[in-house]
Amino acid sequence: MIAQTWRMGVSPEEISQGLPHLTLAQVFDALSYYSDHQDEINTYIERNRIPDD
Structure with missing residues (x-):
């Protein structure tokens, strides 16, 4: 969700x-994790996207 x-x-x-339960750090x-694993996370985001229609 953050990415x-x-x-x-x-x-x-x-x-x-x-998200006040998380610190800025x-x-x-x-x-930073996203930066190191962009392909994997972007695939996960696309796979879980809810279609607009």
Whole structure:
């Protein structure tokens, strides 16, 4: 969810404000993990996307 939200243009600071149970450092950790595993995570995001129709 963090990677997908960030891909939509939401800043890490805004993400942590919207998810107050996570610290800003945890958001950056998630984005760092995403950076190292983009292909795998992007495939997972696409596979779980709900069709618009």
